[in-house]
Amino acid sequence: MSLLTMSGVSAFYGPSQALFDVNLSVDQGEVVALMGRNGMGKSTTIKVICRLLQHRGGDVTLDGSNISGVPSYRVARMGVGLVPEGRRCFKDLTVYENLVAAARRGEWDFELVTELFPRLKERRDQAAGTLSGGEQQMLAIARALMTNPRLLLLDEATEGLAPVVRQEIWAAISNLKANAGLTILVVDKSLSELRQIADRGVILEKGRSVWTGQFDELTEELSDRYLGV
Amino acid sequence: MKRERYLNFALMALLLFVPLLAWLLDEPFLITLTTRAVIFAIAGVGLNLALGFGGLVSFGHAAFFGLGGYAMGILAHHAQTYTPLMEWPLVIEGTKSMLVVWPVAILTGALAALAIGALSLRTSGVYFIMITLAFGQMLFYFTISWSAYGGEDGLSIYVRNSFPGLNTMDPIQYFAICYGLLLLVLFGVSRVSGSAFGLMLRAAKQNEERVQAVGQTPYRLYLIAFTISGAITGLAGALFADLNRFVSPTMLSWQVSGEIMVFVILGGVGRVYGPVAGAALFILLEHTLGGLSEYWHVYLGAILLGVVLFARGGLYGLLAGREVAHD
Amino acid sequence: EGLKVGMITTLSGGGAGLGIDVRDGFMLAVEQSGRDDIEVVIEDDQRKPDVAVQLADKMIQSEKVDVLTGIIWSNLAMAVVPATVAQGKFYLSPNAGPSALAGKGCNKNYFNVAWQNDNLHEAAGAYANSADLKNSFILAPNYPAGKDALTGYKRFYEGDLAGEIYTKLGQTDYASEIAQIRASGADSIYFFLPGGMGISFLKQYADSGVNLPVVGPAFSFDQGILQAVGAAALGVKNTSQWSKDIDNATNAAFVESFAAKYGRLPSLYASQGFDTANLLISAMGSADVADQDAFRAALQAADFDSTRGDFAFGPNNHPIQDIYVREVVQEGDVFTNKIVSVGLEDHGDAYASDCKM
Amino acid sequence: MTDPVLDVQGVTKAFGGLVASKNIDLDLRQGEIHALIGPNGAGKSTLVQQVTGGLTPDSGRIVFDGHDVGAMSTAKRAQFGMARTFQISSLAMEYTVLQNAMLGALGRKGKVLSFFKNVMRELDLRSAAELALEQVGLSDFQSVRTADLSHGQRRQLEVAVALTLSPKAFLMDEPMAGMGADGSRSLIRILDALRDRAPILLIEHDMDAVFALADRVSVLVYGEIIATGSVHEIRANPDVRRAYLGEEVG
């Protein structure tokens, strides 16, 4: 059964329309990659799902219930965890406080997330604003995990991370999927890395979902046309 | 953009039309009231340069307004009592000529703003709001106890200062002077806003780091803007004192700083003509509501609240739409 | 012929109580006169000098009033009165009496129906002598009226000063001053702290354990304020040109009708408003305002029944009147004042000799 | 060989107990792209901050174009011809894309104290700005408000502003971050051509870009430069592979 579906969704920033008729579904336990060039609406789609942006047309359902008009904190409590574009750590709070602020009951706690990112443990009492770019990125991922989500939204979660760390994160994500049954919607720029972890892909072009399918169906012609690779 | 231009035109035409009509109908008070709005508009346009374009929320602009007023008051006081202002090292006489009073008021405002700004700009944000308030309050208390010039009672000037070829005691002629100055100030400010300095200043408001990275020092930009702003507000102060033929410490009180700020916000922060609309609306409200009930402040409050909540970007935001970048 | 009065007074904000009392007293007299040829235009000055000036312009230019009145505060009066009389209008002051307008700056069209600012303080100085107070500690806010107050007190007071303090205008905490009073060895206190400042001072003084006789002008012991001070004011001596127990028929009728109409006891400000209106009405009875000289003479004659009993104008158009010493007492639930003696009899002011009209 | 444009000599910087730069020597020569890579938190941005003036080194010297700039303000260094891009976009968000580009052109000319002339009509500045926007592929967005741009578009603008400064050297902190594949590719082309105008100190985690562009690569780990060399040498260096690149890459 689909955990998340979007059908015919349109969304606006003020008067300008950013999404037109976006269709997308993510099944329980699945990893879906959302792809497209810069400015095509990937982040907007993510924002609509966690209600940082209210869509205008179409339906968004989570676990079978329609979430139009539901405030973002409710959606988060329904089990949606967000790693936003640009990290958005709470810069004046310490690493520890950043994590505590988000914590909700479940398997993930301070010990477990810092096992995944030992660097964060070292920097426990440093203000998040003074962390290095990559450290902040780790913090953003850890913070999302602290909410113990069922559906994890990763918007360019590996931006600015060193290649080794990226690999660790992809490995951890595969692990989460396999062991914890976590459902993941991921935006990332490296097609080759997405191929390795995602079950399916969705391509956005100028605010429309233009392709959905398995990665082996993603022909070179398609990826050249829509992704520029 | 176009809409904004029409709006500017309509606003200025209205400000001209009302007193002319009042003049024909022999309603001198209406002329005086409009003059008051025009003078407050000048003060607001001055503040807007710092606040709207530089993001410098000054809660102490009444100081420059009041100093401009006192510059005029003191000069005229000495002239009307025939006592020199200063005898050593050189003799300075008072004067009742606007052409001398204005530059003195402008210079006083500018120098005060330069000094206060140089110190205050070490801080930013809310701290800047409060430190400018502090300097304003210092000057306020100073004038209250400045017994040489009347202390809290202030100074009365029996007739307005003179302007060559005009009878300044005639309301419509004095209005014409103030209106002319407003036009001049607006012209100047709109040029500055579109200039290289204006572009950089407004960039500093949005992102200081960016401005530094292109080789500019925000502090210097701010200080220049603040000084010009103080100068304009000082001029407004001199005009205001002349309008009332009276200057007192009230002109330097924090409530006046607040009011000038209200004109700017009400009209639309960072819009060249915004403060004009704000001052006009505020004076209109003050005047019409005052008759309604003893508790008219409640209505005034409710209307102001309505504007903030429902008209983002003030009157200009409401009527001319979101600010469009100049191109 | 009718007469148009412009009243500019403080009706909103912190100091509104005084303006409302003056207005109510004034309008009561107008109503009781039964005349329908007096038109009163009332405007709120918000206690801002520039607004007062604007309103005066409006009243004179647009409303074309014959007489202006109503201003409560000296600094507003200083802003409005000179220009008003310069334009040939009459101004009757129901409250403020700055010295500048009593001496050199006096004007034949300016009449003060309340007091010259120093009067009540002078009477307090005289009272201190008669009560055998020899070492007063005196304090007032640091602004012109405060300085005038202490000067007025010292003009008549003959004893020594244990201390003299100027406090911040609008100050609310007086612990520091009270400590200085305690340490000074004073035998009495004289203070001029109008409005909320006086309330705060008295409450804090009552709680400080210092127990010296306190004297003040009526402004801090007025009917509108006493209830807020409560028992802390009991026994305090204060000086006033009016009191609700001044024994004459006009006053008794005024107190009764004011209380009946507005549901509260009148204050001295109300009495001043009432007297101002009656003075005006008396002048209307004998002259037409269009004939300025005749009307002025009629005002000068002060031929009306004042709530204060005897009332006359001195050469500078300021009152010559008795100033009483009152004591704060409790009558049932209500705190009020009772006359204990006359502080100064037929008292004029110190500036009259400077006035050349 | 001419003197290096930028010469960092023995720079050290500590935050409390953490030494983020340990006695670093690094230079940038005319005509080259010098890539600085290293794990997260190694001290790369900290170093750039010290070079551009955001942070003051505890010790060491920074020589730029023959001047010791170690004690100068950021603005002063920029006037000397040092252009940087930020790791997290730092733009005037209310301005249009063109206005942002104008800032660079204007800053470069230093004609800021002009109060009456309309800047947007200063054609030399304007064409410099338009050219830079064209180079990064933002020509069509000139009059879009910067706040309305997507993340990747802002990164492109960030580079464009640096271009308008026509500086003596570029310091770029992760310019590729957040750019899509085609965006990265075109940026690689731009940078490739740019090195002849001014050398570039490039911090980047995108190894495809680094390997395609860099003349020299330095590797920073825990505040220390552990290796400097050609792309080939660095790829082969086992320490670098372990500390940074990971197994699969290369």
Next chain:
Amino acid sequence: MSWILLVEQTLNGLQFGVMLFLMAAGLTLIFGVMGLINLAHGSLYMVGAFAAAAVAGATGSFGLALAASLTAAALAGVVIETTVIRRLYDRDHLDQVLATFALILIFSEGTRWLFGSFPLFLDRPEFLAGTVSLPFGIEYSKYRLSLIGVGLAVAAGLFWMIAKTRIGIQIRAGENDREMIGALGVDISKLYTLVFALGAALAGLAGALIGAIQSVQVGMGEPVLILAFVVIVIGGIGSIQGALVGAILVGVTDTLGSFLLPKVFSLFLAPAAATSVGSSLASMAIYILMAGVLLVRPKGLFGGA
């Protein structure tokens, strides 16, 4: 001048400072934590005082009066937060200034409408009347001494809440990025309503406690508001410790300034001139203090780097 008097004056300064802290605490909480400039804080102070005076007048109980002040101010806080303030969080400070300035007008005249134009009566409870004897023969008002106690207790409680509790952390997170903390599942608007109500209740409490020894009248909040802003800016916005230290600094400077400055000037000026110059300077003292502090530490004493 005796040393005892100087000690007593310092104590007075301290006590005045603590009184200011009561008012400043709520302001710094709202200002620092929610990033909101609330000029109407003085109005909440006034609401507290009027509610207390009304209830004390009707029941004669000071305890009930205090409860009333807390409730009324908190309620007023909730009402304005939900109707006005919450629309202002993501606006810039200017809109907040204008909107809360409008609220002052409404509150002040509304109160005058309800209670009339004359000051109300509110007295300290009987059991706190009079003085206690302290060492060195200082007689000190019992009521003022208890104010110091209440102020310090409030300081400690607030400090703990903001720095240590999870709610405190979430509130501070909201200050950095309100939208994000919402997306992590925290109902930040409810939280903010609560904080605002708490800040309002503190202002109301201050109004009642201080109103008992000052005058309860319309407009009473404005002078204190300015002082409270001075206090929190000196201390560093958002810092409870800062507010406490700033309040005490302001209290002591003000008290000692008005006490000592005229004496200092009388050393080299004629008595009349000395009092006049000294008192004028004394009225400026705290503003000079504030400017001085900000010039040395542009973000206040406890305001971060």
